[in-house]
Amino acid sequence: MNIWRTSRFAIDLSRPRVMGIVNVTPDSFSDGGQFASARDATLHCDQLVAEGADLLDIGGESTRPGARTPSADEELARVLPVLRHALTLGVPVSVDTSQPAVMRAALDAGADIVNDVRALQRPGALDAVAAHASCGVCLMHMQGEPGTMQAAPHYGDVVRDVAAFLAHRRDAALVAGIGFERIALDPGIGFGKTAEHNLALLARQRELVSLGSPLLVGWSRKSTLGTLTGRAVDQRLHASVAAALMAAERGARILRVHDVAATVDALKVWCATIAPEDNAP
Numbered sequence: 001m002n003i004w005r006t007s008r009f010a011i012d013l014s015r016p017r018v019m020g021i022v023n024v025t026p027d028s029f030s031d032g033g034q035f036a037s038a039r040d041a042t043l044h045c046d047q048l049v050a051e052g053a054d055l056l057d058i059g060g061e062s063t064r065p066g067a068r069t070p071s072a073d074e075e076l077a078r079v080l081p082v083l084r085h086a087l088t089l090g091v092p093v094s095v096d097t098s099q100p101a102v103m104r105a106a107l108d109a110g111a112d113i114v115n116d117v118r119a120l121q122r123p124g125a126l127d128a129v130a131a132h133a134s135c136g137v138c139l140m141h142m143q144g145e146p147g148t149m150q151a152a153p154h155y156g157d158v159v160r161d162v163a164a165f166l167a168h169r170r171d172a173a174l175v176a177g178i179g180f181e182r183i184a185l186d187p188g189i190g191f192g193k194t195a196e197h198n199l200a201l202l203a204r205q206r207e208l209v210s211l212g213s214p215l216l217v218g219w220s221r222k223s224t225l226g227t228l229t230g231r232a233v234d235q236r237l238h239a240s241v242a243a244a245l246m247a248a249e250r251g252a253r254i255l256r257v258h259d260v261a262a263t264v265d266a267l268k269v270w271c272a273t274i275a276p277e278d279n280a281p
Helices: 038-050 072-086 100-109 125-130 158-175 195-203 223-229 237-249 260-272
Strands: 003-005 010-012 017-023 055-059 093-096 113-116 136-140 183-186 254-257
Touching: 017 038, 017 260, 038 055, 038 072, 055 072, 055 113, 072 093, 072 100, 093 100, 100 113, 100 125, 113 125, 125 158, 136 158, 158 183, 158 195, 195 223, 195 237, 223 237, 237 254, 237 260, 254 260
Parallel strands: 017 055, 017 254, 055 093, 093 113, 113 136, 136 183
Antiparallel strands: 003 010
């Protein structure tokens, strides 16, 4: 499927798109506190778009292991000023949230996409998105909750289990009235998964692509890359770009990244060397 329909945009996915991360939080795993003020976060939005971001993803809740869940009011106070600015930049804007009240307020303000790490499982979340006529949504897999998800992740077959969960949550969205063309799926790299689980999801990613919905993948600076390279979170640029390219080669359509410029450049080189049919998901 080469189009992702959202509030203001029909996003062309004939080539992989880069989603720039804007964390408006004091405690995110990679850049916590760096863009916590509205001013710094809005400037960061400008920078990511200038670097070539196709989409922006604004989040007011850290979902790193052990993170505290903010109240809806706290999350809205972080997100809404940045969202209002981002909506003027000419690219689709996603709000990374699991709270129905935040979803409703963000969509009322004009957000294009709801990106939910809990796949609309919280009471009222499915209804909040279904009530909107055209917004996009990304449904992500996470085993457990951020506070406990890395304690002892366990799967029978991680790829089959994740695929089954994503198909189930997509079915729930469809039944609620959310159109198929509005839905993207995310395997949730690092969310209740060991390094071995994450690498299996990348190695067998085509099995997730075969579900038929656009696949959004976030490998940027994840701990598995640190395990493989021995590098700290702020030294994982090269590994992050390599993982993003491998995900794109295996059919991912949206790459959620911190380092936009480097990823955009790498994708330009990769796309220039392949035939159009080889870039089909």
